[in-house]
Amino acid sequence: MTGTPPTAQNRQAQEAAELLRRAKQFEPQALTAIHDALYPQVFRYVSYRVDDPRTCEDITAEVFLRLLKALQKEDLTIDNLRAWLLGTAHHLVQDFYRKSYRHPTTPIEHHEHLPNGHNPAEEAEKNATRHQIRRALRQLTDEQQHVLTLRFSQELSVHETARVMQKSVEAVKVLQYRALAALRRQLERGA
Numbered sequence: 001m002t003g004t005p006p007t008a009q010n011r012q013a014q015e016a017a018e019l020l021r022r023a024k025q026f027e028p029q030a031l032t033a034i035h036d037a038l039y040p041q042v043f044r045y046v047s048y049r050v051d052d053p054r055t056c057e058d059i060t061a062e063v064f065l066r067l068l069k070a071l072q073k074e075d076l077t078i079d080n081l082r083a084w085l086l087g088t089a090h091h092l093v094q095d096f097y098r099k100s101y102r103h104p105t106t107p108i109e110h111h112e113h114l115p116n117g118h119n120p121a122e123e124a125e126k127n128a129t130r131h132q133i134r135r136a137l138r139q140l141t142d143e144q145q146h147v148l149t150l151r152f153s154q155e156l157s158v159h160e161t162a163r164v165m166q167k168s169v170e171a172v173k174v175l176q177y178r179a180l181a182a183l184r185r186q187l188e189r190g191a
Contacts, residue, residue, distance in 0.1 A: 016080075016081060019033060019034060019081075020034075020078060020081055023071055024071050024076070026071070031068075034067075034081065035064060038081070038082060038085055039060065039064070041082065041085075041086070041154060042060050042063050042064075042085050042086065042089050043056060043057070043060045044153050044154065045086055045089050045090075045149055045150070045153055045154055046059045046060050046063075046089050046092075046093060048137075048149045048153040049093045049137075049145060049149060050093060050096060051134060055096065059089065059092045059093060059096060060089070062092055063085055063088045063089045063092060064085075066088050067084075067085065067088070070084075080163060080164075083160070083163050083164040086150065086154065086164050087164055090146055094142060132187065132190075133187070136183055136186035136187050137183065137186075139182075139186045140179055140182050140183060140186070143165075143175060144175065144178065144179035144182060144183075145179075146165065147161060147165065147172060147175045147176050147179055148176070148179050148180070148183065150164055150165070151176055158172050158173060158176075161176075
């Protein structure tokens with residue numbers, strides 16, 4: 001047998017393609033495997049962009065509903081399922097903010113109970129810091145928020161981020177640099 005042995009990345013791509021093929025046939029095990037593997041990543045992406053946990057759950061669920069609808073189409077082409085899901089999440093987050101801008105509501109604050117052994121003062125400081133960062137992130141352009149969320153929340157490589165954003169690697173590097181500089185300025189101003 002001639003040829004090179006498959007790399008781990010090639011094996012992962014082949015396994016993902018096979019899983020997607022089975023999901024198109026609505027095999028329960030394949031759909032469950034996709035959901036279990038990718039739901040946490042999609043939820044994390046959404047939660048970096050949206051403060052309300054219930055809204056994050058709703059948007060993440062809608063991403064997977066859209067995947068089910070897309071799987072019914074004969075001409076569906078998904079080269080990278082994770083990129084497709086994160087792209088769909090990005091569009092749904094944009095839709096959420098567009099709608100909330102037109103119809104603002106006052107959110108009911110959610111209260112998290114602290115497990116035993118946690119210092120409430122430390123937790124309050126961490127929450128304040130997270131809130132300040134999120135507020136500063138919201139001051140960035142949508143594209144800047146998207147690149148930072150993919151790179152730091154999802155821990156995607158520059159190449160993977162470029163694929164999700166449909167940009168060149170160099171464009172992603174420049175966008176990330178500018179986004180970090182803008183975020184730094186916002187944080188220094190006290191956003």
